[in-house]
Structures are given as C-alpha cells and as structure tokens.
Amino acid sequence: MMNQTLDYTLPEFEEILQKTSKIVLEQYSHIDSQKGFCNYSQKEVESWFDEPLPLSGMDSLQLLQQAKEKVIATATGNLGLNMYAYVMAGGNQISSVADLLTSVINQNATKWHLAPAMTEIEKRVVKWAAEMIGYTPEAGGAMVSGGSAATLAGLTVARNIFFKKLEINKNGLFGQKPFTVYCSKETHNSTDKSIALLGIGTKHIRKIDTNADFTINLKALEAQIIEDKKQDFTPFCIVGNAGTVNTGAIDDLLSLSQIAKKYDMWFHVDGAYGGLVSSLPTIKNYYVGMENADSIALDFHKWLYQPFEIGCVLVRNWALLRETYFKQADYLDTQLEQKTDRLEFNEHYFQLSRNAKAFKVWMSVKAYGFAKIQEMMQKDIDLADYLAQRIKESSDFELQSAAHLSIVCFRYIGNCTTEKEIVEINQKLIPALEADGSVFITGTKLNNTFVLRACIINHRKQTTDIDYLLETIRNVARKI
Numbered sequence: 269m270m271n272q273t274l275d276y277t278l279p280e281f282e283e284i285l286q287k288t289s290k291i292v293l294e295q296y297s298h299i300d301s302q303k304g305f306c307n308y309s310q311k312e313v314e315s316w317f318d319e320p321l322p323l324s325g326m327d328s329l330q331l332l333q334q335a336k337e338k339v340i341a342t343a344t345g346n347l348g349l350n351m352y353a354y355v356m357a358g359g360n361q362i363s364s365v366a367d368l369l370t371s372v373i374n375q376n377a378t379k380w381h382l383a384p385a386m387t388e389i390e391k392r393v394v395k396w397a398a399e400m401i402g403y404t405p406e407a408g409g410a411m412v413s414g415g416s417a418a419t420l421a422g423l424t425v426a427r428n429i430f431f432k433k434l435e436i437n438k439n440g441l442f443g444q445k446p447f448t449v450y451c452s453k454e455t456h457n458s459t460d461k462s463i464a465l466l467g468i469g470t471k472h473i474r475k476i477d478t479n480a481d482f483t484i485n486l487k488a489l490e491a492q493i494i495e496d497k498k499q500d501f502t503p504f505c506i507v508g509n510a511g512t513v514n515t516g517a518i519d520d521l522l523s524l525s526q527i528a529k530k531y532d533m534w535f536h537v538d539g540a541y542g543g544l545v546s547s548l549p550t551i552k553n554y555y556v557g558m559e560n561a562d563s564i565a566l567d568f569h570k571w572l573y574q575p576f577e578i579g580c581v582l583v584r585n586w587a588l589l590r591e592t593y594f595k596q597a598d599y600l601d602t603q604l605e606q607k608t609d610r611l612e613f614n615e616h617y618f619q620l621s622r623n624a625k626a627f628k629v630w631m632s633v634k635a636y637g638f639a640k641i642q643e644m645m646q647k648d649i650d651l652a653d654y655l656a657q658r659i660k661e662s663s664d665f666e667l668q669s670a671a672h673l674s675i676v677c678f679r680y681i682g683n684c685t686t687e688k689e690i691v692e693i694n695q696k697l698i699p700a701l702e703a704d705g706s707v708f709i710t711g712t713k714l715n716n717t718f719v720l721r722a723c724i725i726n727h728r729k730q731t732t733d734i735d736y737l738l739e740t741i742r743n744v745a746r747k748i
C-alpha cells in the first residue's frame with residue numbers, strides 16, 4: 269500500500285496558515301468600513317459555485333485566494349459596525365482562534381475518555397453559565413447549536429420528566445389527554461417548532477395576549493389555564509421570555525414561576541436573547557424569578573459574542589438530563605472503563621458525536637474576563653438607548669418601542685402625511701437598504717404594524733455608528 273495521507277508537508281501547511289492569518293488580519297484592518305450587505309444577485313452567487321464534483325485537487329494557496337474573493341470578501345457584515353438585523357452578534361477574536369484549535373485537535377465531546385479536557389471544560393462552562401445568570405450551582409446543562417436547540421432540549425426534559433409516570437420515552441404520547449403549553453404572543457417560534465417536534469401539537473400552545481409593554485398578560489394567562497383545566501386539558505408548561513426577539517420585553521418571571529408552581533406546571537425560560545445580561549446591575553431587577561425556572565435556554569452566539577454556533581440549555585440538575593436522554597448501547601457501555609466520576613455528554617443530550625463548543629467560551633471568558641464582557645453588554649444597551657433618544661429628538665423618525673434591552677423598533681416618517689404612506693415607505697425601505705448595503709436592518713410587526721427593528725449586539729459599535737444608521741436610512745428613504 270502507498271504511504272499516502274491528505275496532509276500537506278509541514279512547510280506547505282505553514283504557508284497555508286500564514287496566508288490564512290493574513291486573510292484574518294485583513295478582516296480587522298478594514299472593519300470600520302465593512303458593509304452591512306454585499307448586494308450580489310442570487311444568480312451571480314450561485315454561479316460562483318456552479319461546478320461539478322472536483323475529482324482532482326487544486327493548489328491550496330489558489331484555493332484560499334478563491335475563498336477570499338468569493339466567500340470572505342462577499343460575506344454579510346456580521347463582524348462590522350453596520351449590522352442591526354435579527355440578533356447578529358459580532359463574534360470575538362479569541363473564540364475564532366479557539367474554534368480553529370478545536371477543529372485541529374478534532375475532539376469528540378461525547379464520551380469523557382474521547383475528550384477529557386473538553387468534557388471538563390464543558391462542565392465548567394455550564395457552571396459558569398449558571399453563575400452568570402444567578403441560577404442554581406447544581407445546574408446541569410449542555411452546549412447545543414443555539415437558542416432553538418436549547419428550547420427543544422429544555423422542553424424535551426420538561427415533557428419526559430413532568431410526565432414521568434406516563435413513561436413517554438417508552439410509550440409515546442398515544443392515548444394521552446392533550447398537554448397545553450402557555451406563552452405570550454411575542455414568544456419566538458422556536459417554542460412552536462419544539463412543541464411540534466415533541467408531538468404535543470402547536471394547536472395546544474396557548475398564545476397569551478401581551479400588555480402594552482409586550483410582556484405576557486398574567487390575568488389572561490391564569491384565566492386560560494383555569495379554562496383549560498375545566499375543558500379537561502392538562503396544563504403542563506409555561507414558557508417565559510427573558511427578552512423577546514421583537515422588542516426585548518422581559519416577562520414578569522417571578523409571577524410566571526409562581527403561577528407555574530400554583531398549577532403544578534413546568535417553567536421554561538427562553539433567555540436566548542436576553543438571559544445573559546441578567547447580571548447587569550442596571551437591569552437585574554427585571555429578571556427576578558428566572559432562578560426559579562425548571563429549564564432555561566441561553567444563546568452564547570448572541571450576548572456572549574461567540575461565533576456561531578453555540579447555545580446552552582440549563583436544567584436544575586444533571587440527573588434530569590440523563591433521565592431524559594440516556595439509552596443503553598453496548599458499543600457505548602462505560603462499565604469496563606475505570607470507575608470514576610466521568611460525565612458522559614452523550615448520555616445527557618440527544619447528539620452522540622459533538623464538537624467541543626464550550627472551548628471557545630472558556631477561552632474568551634478567561635481572556636477578557638466576564639466583567640469586561642458585561643461592560644460590552646451594558647454598552648449595547650446604552651447604545652440602544654442612544655438610538656431611541658435620537659429617534660425621539662428627530663422630526664422624521666417615530667419610536668415604536670424601546671425596551672430595557674438592545675432592540676429598538678421605529679418607523680421612518682419623512683414627509684409622509686398619511687398612515688398608508690408611512691407603512692409603504694417603511695416596507696420599501698427594507699429592500700432599498702439591502703440594495704444599498706451600507707447598513708443591514710430588518711423589520712417586524714408590532715401590534716400588526718410593520719416597523720423597522722434594530723438590534724444592537726456587537727461590542728465594536730459606538731455612538732457614531734448609530735448616527736450613521738439613521739443618516740443612511742434617511743438618505744436611502746429620500747431616494748425612494
């Protein structure tokens with residue numbers, strides 16, 4: 269057999285790494301001018317990659333050059349200062365290095381003996397996450413792909429543990445009275461997706477009306493639970509929002525936890541967007557009650573500034589996860605391994621093979637320190653406040669919502685004289701701004717009214733960037 273591998277020689281690999289480092293550094297050298305969006309047509313982008321399966325390899329440096337031109341240089345501006353869409357955090361440098369190192373050692377964080385250090389790091393990051401948000405130090409958890417996966421994991425634990433005596437793991441849901449789930453109308457659709465996947469059925473989600481500040485209306489919630497009980501449903505779980513995706517509204521988590529307790533229900537908190545800022549002294553009060561949650565979804569690729577993907581599910585202890593997920597398999601048996609306190613992540617989560625996501629969190633929290641990260645979080649919130657103030661002071665914008673966190677919803681008014689004109693111009697603004705590309709912003713609906721929505725979640729942003737956002741919208745709007 270020929271002595272072949274896919275590896276380059278060390279000097280060749282060094283050259284590749286040097287070129288890669290150069291590309292990385294170039295990203296940071298022009299970060300101030302990074303566009304929000306590079307407006308190439310879908311057909312054009314498709315054409316760059318339209319080729320048959322390559323049977324022969326190409327020169328690696330040429331390949332890097334191609335990647336630089338077609339992928340890196342055309343990327344949506346998540347790193348930079350002009351991204352306001354959805355919830356797009358800017359990543360951080362040390363986590364990118366960690367991601368590279370993680371993939372170099374290619375650990376599988378599934379069984380302790382396959383990844384000893386990475387497993388212990390993941391356990392530690394679970395503890396840190398609980399500490400960051402003031403949750404129980406006994407918490408168990410796992411790194412997952414993001415907020416949606418964290419909510420699915422939390423609600424899977426909820427379904428299996430809450431109905432333990434029904435042995436849903438074994439019996440499925442056949443023949444059960446429908447379980448009902450409660451959350452506000454502003455709840456992220458990852459709850460709907462999870463409930464669908466769990467076989468509970470989205471028609472059993474009760475979307476409760478909100479108050480004027482977009483938090484769940486507690487009276488309506490309790491009335492619905494009572495009504496469902498009367499109708500012979502099984503009220504099972506309340507999902508509370510620790511920061512909604514539309515406006516950053518934080519539900520009254522203490523009252524929700526009390527209602528859940530009163531009616532003997534599971535309490536899950538969607539903290540994907542807002543959970544991690546709960547330790548900030550300026551807003552801490554809004555989160556009282558989150559510590560009572562039975563499960564919590566967090567998203568480190570949001571307010572911990574991690575590169576995609578990484579979320580985290582927390583539950584009150586590790587045993588709940590194992591009870592939910594463990595399935596015996598001879599090829600995974602640990603009985604012949606040394607008797608130790610090894611924690612096996614494959615027994616605590618759905619995935620078997622898993623990359624070592626926690627490493628980048630560990631590296632970045634150690635590199636910057638959580639206090640510095642908190643300063644950046646507070647800066648995001650202050651910048652959102654600055655944006656809201658600028659909008660209020662202006663004569664051509666109208667503020668629609670400014671919550672406690674970092675999302676501001678607003679409309680461009682310009683010289684419009686009727687509501688119809690305002691709606692039209694704001695809807696036209698989204699594609700016009702995308703075509704312009706200077707800034708990237710998306711919209712949503714509040715009380716059925718279309719609004720522009722800016723989410724500020726990037727440690728690199730400053731007040732001048734916020735001024736630039738408003739100025740750009742004005743300029744683009746005037747051309748419509």
Ligand SMILES: Cc1ncc(COP(=O)(O)O)c(C=O)c1O
Pocket residue numbers: 354355413414415416417456458511512513538539540541542567579
């Ligand atoms: C409140 C909330 N929940 C859940 C999610 C879903 O998170 P992910 O995109 O990481 O799956 C988001 C994403 O923006 C969110 O804002």
